[in-house]
Amino acid sequence: MSTLILLLITGVGLGALYFLVASGLSLIYGLMGVLNFAHGAFLTLGAFVSWEMSRRIGEGTWLTFIITLVIGAAVGGVFAALTEFALIRPLYNRHIEQVLVTVGLSLAAVAIFEGVWGTDPQYTKGPEWFTRTTDVLGAQVPNDRFVTIIVAALVLLGVVLFLKKTRYGMIIRAGVENRSMVTALGIDVRKAFTLVFTIGGAAAGIGGVLASHYFGYVSPALGGSLLIFAFIVTVIGGLGSLAGAAIASVVVGVLQQITNFYWGVGDFVVIVLLAVVLLTKPTGLMGKTA
Amino acid sequence: MSPDNIEPILRVQGLRAAIDGSQVVDGVDFDVPATGITALLGRNGVGKTSTIKSIIGLITRTGGTIELAGERIEKVPTHKIIQRGVGYVPEDREVFSALSVAENLKLAERDEHPNRQLVDELFPDLVKRAHQAAGSLSGGQQQMVSLARALLNNNKLLLVDEPTKGLAPKIVQEVAQALAIAAQSVPILLVEQNLAVVRQLAAGAIILSGGKVVHRTESAADFLNDEALTQRFLGVQSEGAVEQSAETTSGGML
Numbered sequence: 001m002s003t004l005i006l007l008l009i010t011g012v013g014l015g016a017l018y019f020l021v022a023s024g025l026s027l028i029y030g031l032m033g034v035l036n037f038a039h040g041a042f043l044t045l046g047a048f049v050s051w052e053m054s055r056r057i058g059e060g061t062w063l064t065f066i067i068t069l070v071i072g073a074a075v076g077g078v079f080a081a082l083t084e085f086a087l088i089r090p091l092y093n094r095h096i097e098q099v100l101v102t103v104g105l106s107l108a109a110v111a112i113f114e115g116v117w118g119t120d121p122q123y124t125k126g127p128e129w130f131t132r133t134t135d136v137l138g139a140q141v142p143n144d145r146f147v148t149i150i151v152a153a154l155v156l157l158g159v160v161l162f163l164k165k166t167r168y169g170m171i172i173r174a175g176v177e178n179r180s181m182v183t184a185l186g187i188d189v190r191k192a193f194t195l196v197f198t199i200g201g202a203a204a205g206i207g208g209v210l211a212s213h214y215f216g217y218v219s220p221a222l223g224g225s226l227l228i229f230a231f232i233v234t235v236i237g238g239l240g241s242l243a244g245a246a247i248a249s250v251v252v253g254v255l256q257q258i259t260n261f262y263w264g265v266g267d268f269v270v271i272v273l274l275a276v277v278l279l280t281k282p283t284g285l286m287g288k289t290a
Numbered sequence: 291m292s293p294d295n296i297e298p299i300l301r302v303q304g305l306r307a308a309i310d311g312s313q314v315v316d317g318v319d320f321d322v323p324a325t326g327i328t329a330l331l332g333r334n335g336v337g338k339t340s341t342i343k344s345i346i347g348l349i350t351r352t353g354g355t356i357e358l359a360g361e362r363i364e365k366v367p368t369h370k371i372i373q374r375g376v377g378y379v380p381e382d383r384e385v386f387s388a389l390s391v392a393e394n395l396k397l398a399e400r401d402e403h404p405n406r407q408l409v410d411e412l413f414p415d416l417v418k419r420a421h422q423a424a425g426s427l428s429g430g431q432q433q434m435v436s437l438a439r440a441l442l443n444n445n446k447l448l449l450v451d452e453p454t455k456g457l458a459p460k461i462v463q464e465v466a467q468a469l470a471i472a473a474q475s476v477p478i479l480l481v482e483q484n485l486a487v488v489r490q491l492a493a494g495a496i497i498l499s500g501g502k503v504v505h506r507t508e509s510a511a512d513f514l515n516d517e518a519l520t521q522r523f524l525g526v527q528s529e530g531a532v533e534q535s536a537e538t539t540s541g542g543m544l
Contacts, residue, residue: 170393174386180348181384185398185439186372 002138007257009136013145015253016152017214020207021223021230022237022245023159024080024200030176030240031189031196033095034088038102039204039230040223041109042080046072046205047212047222048117051124059125068209069151076205077198084197089190106224113220121217130213148210155203156246163242168195176240229256232270236277238287248285297360299324299447299477300345305354305364307344314340316501317354322447327469327478329492329510333525337501338481339381342449346371346378359446373400377440381451381481383432387425391416391435394424398439409438412468430461437465441472448478454487466490485526489514497523 021043028036050068057064083105091097126144133140163169171192175182182189204223211226212218233252237244252270260266277284298321307315315337322328330338343349345356347368356364363371372378386394395409395416410417413434419427424435433453440448450469454462466487469478473491482488488495492510496503505523507513513520520526 167396170389170397174389174393174397177386177388178384180368181380181386182397183368184346184348184372184378184380186369186400187397188369 002140003261004258005137005139006141007261008254009139009141009149010145011254011257012250013148013214013253014257015233015250016148017207017211017226018230018233018253019152019246019249020155020203020210021226022233022249023156023242024196024203025230025234026237026240026242026245027172027176027196028200029234031172031179032088032098032193034098034102035231036102036197036200037099037227038083038105038109039080039200040225040227041106041113042076042083042201042204042223043208043211043226044109044113044218044220044223045079045208046076047208047218048113048122049075050205050209051122051212051218054124060127062127062129065126065209065213069206072205072209073202074205076208077202080197080201080204081194083201084194088197089193092190106227110220110224117218117220119220121219123217124212126213144213148214151206151210155206156242159199159203159242162199168192172196229270232274234284236274236284238284241284241286244284244286296324298322299359300479301355301357302341302345303355305341305344305356306352307340307349308352309340309349313352314349314501315344318498318501318503320496320503320506322477322479323494324477326493327473327480327491329488329495330479330481330498331488331495331524332498333523334483336498338498339451340501341498342378342451342479342481345449346376375444375446377443377445377448377476379436379440379448379450379453381455383429383436385424385427385432385435387423389424390421391424391427392420394435395438395442398442400443404442405444406442408471409441412441412471413438430457430464433457433461433465434468437468437472441468445476448472448476450478451481452483453480454482454484462487485514485520485524499523 021039025036025039028034050072053071054064054068057067087101087105088098091101130142130144130147132143134143134146163173171182171187171189172195175189175192179189207226208223211222215222229252233248234245236252237246237248252273255273256266256270259269300322303319305315305318306313318341330341332338340349344351347366351364354364355362358371358374358376361374363374386397389397415431416434416438419431424432427435437453440450453465453469457465462484469480469491472478480492488510494506494508495510495513497505497513505513505519
């Protein structure tokens with residue numbers, strides 16, 4: 001029983017990381033029709049810059065951890081905004097070229113990260129509390145899992161409040177549904193494009209910092225490995241649906257952990273789940289009809 | 291004031307537009323007077339909706355000029371054309387179904403002092419349903435939302451595309467009444483298949499065929515009474531149109 005509880009909580013933690021990547025992917029695709037393969041690079045850069053900063057200001061404290069979360073968000077957000085502005089915007093309405101440019105950026109970014117920080121993993125050190133465990137119904141759960149889950153939940157809450165309570169949030173929700181009609185109301189939807197890229201990049205940057213503690217290291221391939229599952233989560237949840245991404249993240253994370261532990265087939269089961277969803281409900285759990 | 295005495299609000303010359311390389315608007319020329327309702331008529335698939343969409347740049351314009359109140363707009367992006375004072379009511383309403391009625395209207399507000407009073411008076415049902423998701427409304431109510439979005443702002447021109455499509459006769463009359471009231475203060479270019487509504491509302495008419503203008507008239511009623519013309523350009527008997535008109539208006543409000 002305690003093993004199952006441990007797997008459930010670590011699975012939700014993994015799902016939280018997937019969500020931080022998938023939320024941006026889903027919003028960007030929903031609003032702009034762009035599958036952003038460079039999203040993993042936002043996460044990796046956020047993680048690396050935060051790791052560098054934590055080494056300079058002193059690893060192992062809560063203050064450093066919180067500062068690195070802010071830095072991760074800022075770096076991811078700025079990198080994403082620049083990507084949208086410099087690479088995506090000039091290719092407006094040319095979706096295939098937009099996707100190709102994000103693929104190119106993702107490959108180039110990994111090469112640059114390897115050039116700057118090397119190919120070996122760089123090990124992170126969080127507050128000492130992270131290395132301890134907490135007893136949950138007999139299961140000894142590593143504390144960093146709780147931090148990952150709480151931060152992801154706060155990001156989800158923040159994004160939901162932004163989408164529900166602000167004018168730009170309203171524009172994004174309307175644009176996900178019908179972008180041309182938003183334009184036909186006199187609204188410059190391109191500003192919303194930059195904004196969703198920035199929000200998505202910031203969430204990915206936070207995800208990068210959390211992932212570096214969850215896995216214990218940063219490497220140039222960190223973003224790419226999470227991106228694959230984040231894409232799967234996005235498709236299962238329904239492209240463009242934030243709630244769908246949140247639910248699918250938890251389902252995929254937990255399923256992957258449990259099936260990996262007992263049978264070692266976590267990745268395979270996730271692919272099967274993706275196939276089942278695509279065959280039975282191609283729009284995803286909460287996606288709109290195409 | 292006669293439309294002849296004032297400059298047109300919209301002047302379209304040689305407008306061409308394509309969708310995926312297929313020419314759907316093929317050298318369209320027409321003026322929309324600065325007052326009243328002008329109908330844009332034609333059989334299904336002749337390019338009426340495409341003409342409206344290409345005027346505001348929702349489909350790719352490949353040639354020609356468009357002047358709105360004397361200013362060229364054919365190279366201006368859609369959102370800036372709308373900001374210059376164009377209200378667009380699309381075919382099939384296109385309300386944001388996941389947003390509430392209030393959010394749909396809020397999103398459409400461009401002016402500092404939107405014309406809330408007019409909209410609330412014309413569509414009191416929307417006030418009651420302000421917090422309801424627009425996707426859960428009936429077709430008629432969604433059309434009210436779509437019209438209200440355009441009427442909230444002070445526009446120089448309204449482009450209204452088949453506002454009565456698929457609506458019950460009673461709702462058709464409510465929509466027609468709203469358009470008649472709106473037309474007192476803003477010129478309207480109206481695409482409409484319901485010829486009774488056209489007869490009721492439109493002053494002049496422009497008839498399209500094969501992506502081109504094939505006929506213009508300053509009296510939509512005269513055109514609709516001419517059996518040869520309606521048969522030729524719209525494929526309907528003018529008597530039928532007259533009967534339909536009488537039938538609809540007798541039970542309506544106008």
